[in-house]
Amino acid sequence: MVTQTKCYGEAVKLVVQVKLQPTPQQASSLEATLRACNTAACEAAAVARRTGVYRNYDLRRDVYQAVKGEHRLGAQAAQHVIKKVSDAYKTLSSNIRAGNLGRPGSKRRRDAESRPVSFRWDAAQPYDARMLSWQADAGTVSIWTVDGRCKGVAYTGSPQQLKAVASLPLGECDLVHRDGMWFLYATVEVAEQATYEPDGFLGVDMGIANIAYDSDGNRHAGTRLNGYRRRQQRLRKRLQTKSTKSARRLLARRRRKETRHAANVNHLIAKTIVTEAARTGRGIAVEKLTGIRDRVRLRKPQRVTLSSWSFHQLGAFLTYKAHRAGVPLVQVDPRYTSQTCNRCGHRDKRNRPDQETFTCRSCGVVAHADHNAALNIAQRGVEDWGAVNRPHAASPRSQPGRETCKPGPSGPGS
Numbered sequence: 001m002v003t004q005t006k007c008y009g010e011a012v013k014l015v016v017q018v019k020l021q022p023t024p025q026q027a028s029s030l031e032a033t034l035r036a037c038n039t040a041a042c043e044a045a046a047v048a049r050r051t052g053v054y055r056n057y058d059l060r061r062d063v064y065q066a067v068k069g070e071h072r073l074g075a076q077a078a079q080h081v082i083k084k085v086s087d088a089y090k091t092l093s094s095n096i097r098a099g100n101l102g103r104p105g106s107k108r109r110r111d112a113e114s115r116p117v118s119f120r121w122d123a124a125q126p127y128d129a130r131m132l133s134w135q136a137d138a139g140t141v142s143i144w145t146v147d148g149r150c151k152g153v154a155y156t157g158s159p160q161q162l163k164a165v166a167s168l169p170l171g172e173c174d175l176v177h178r179d180g181m182w183f184l185y186a187t188v189e190v191a192e193q194a195t196y197e198p199d200g201f202l203g204v205d206m207g208i209a210n211i212a213y214d215s216d217g218n219r220h221a222g223t224r225l226n227g228y229r230r231r232q233q234r235l236r237k238r239l240q241t242k243s244t245k246s247a248r249r250l251l252a253r254r255r256r257k258e259t260r261h262a263a264n265v266n267h268l269i270a271k272t273i274v275t276e277a278a279r280t281g282r283g284i285a286v287e288k289l290t291g292i293r294d295r296v297r298l299r300k301p302q303r304v305t306l307s308s309w310s311f312h313q314l315g316a317f318l319t320y321k322a323h324r325a326g327v328p329l330v331q332v333d334p335r336y337t338s339q340t341c342n343r344c345g346h347r348d349k350r351n352r353p354d355q356e357t358f359t360c361r362s363c364g365v366v367a368h369a370d371h372n373a374a375l376n377i378a379q380r381g382v383e384d385w386g387a388v389n390r391p392h393a394a395s396p397r398s399q400p401g402r403e404t405c406k407p408g409p410s411g412p413g414s
């Protein structure tokens, strides 16, 4: 599964994970490698704390020889270890600045500021192309370890994961040890396609009862998912009352499983919506993703569901899948989309008597509340796109390099 996304200007970066299936001997080499890398990282972190030198380049000057020599790490691994230490301090200091570790002078914060950062024996270790190569046809990797190069380490994954690692340019990878299993998290760079000129917009309203409702009237329901999450929450609560180590481990595993499940659902929804928009030559309009939590007021039991549910993930998936497919996506101001009648434009709080229903007090139209909202979002998408991309809508649009998917009714020659 693709688990994370980041947008960096032109290219879209995502992370694909595959599961390694090492032989017992290969597994022990991987284990020895993570132990060596993280022991070295802890030592480098202690030096950094003692000397106050945290920047990657400067720290390398101080600890490179020791890291490389004493732990059977090669030049590449040593550099990655040092960068990992430097990055960890960077994260720590931004956490301190953000107040995540308490107020200045509090014990927790003093500890964080004075102790060296530490690394679990199996903390993830970055690998670059010189330390790791993929044989996609054979389904194996060749990976550097402290015992030498491990060749022919088998990996497995979902069909999408395997397709992604076989066909896309892979960047840096992380070797991850989790629940006794081994994984590679590969960064993949996806070039985005040229965006086409949309012929209308598909509006998407995101909600709790329905994860997404589009302006064509398609409901992407959350009922099953919400039920699933409630069940998981009950299970978690039972486990939380026990504080044994095994209960904690089970709890962590369950939470990850739940997250994966939710991500899967979000992927499917995003894919369905993007495919439909691309098929019909339309763009996608979604509400601006900031502030959804502030806007939605809910009774308490639902609030729990909401806080554990990531709208932002669906938004992020929509964004990168749209990017990848060349589908234009605009984020519109969502204010009053749920109170305004899409047919006549009448705005009234009372237009929406309950969660499900929209009844216009002016023209009498009755609709599903989320469908009406999605139609408003679609309309705002059209307006926003026009304002930015065609400030002079009367003149024929003939932008070189931008392909028009379908000639619009006002296009030249019609």
Ligand SMILES: [Zn+2]
Residues within 6 Å of the ligand: 341, 342, 343, 344, 345, 346, 360, 361, 362, 363, 364, 365
């Ligand atoms: Zn109306």
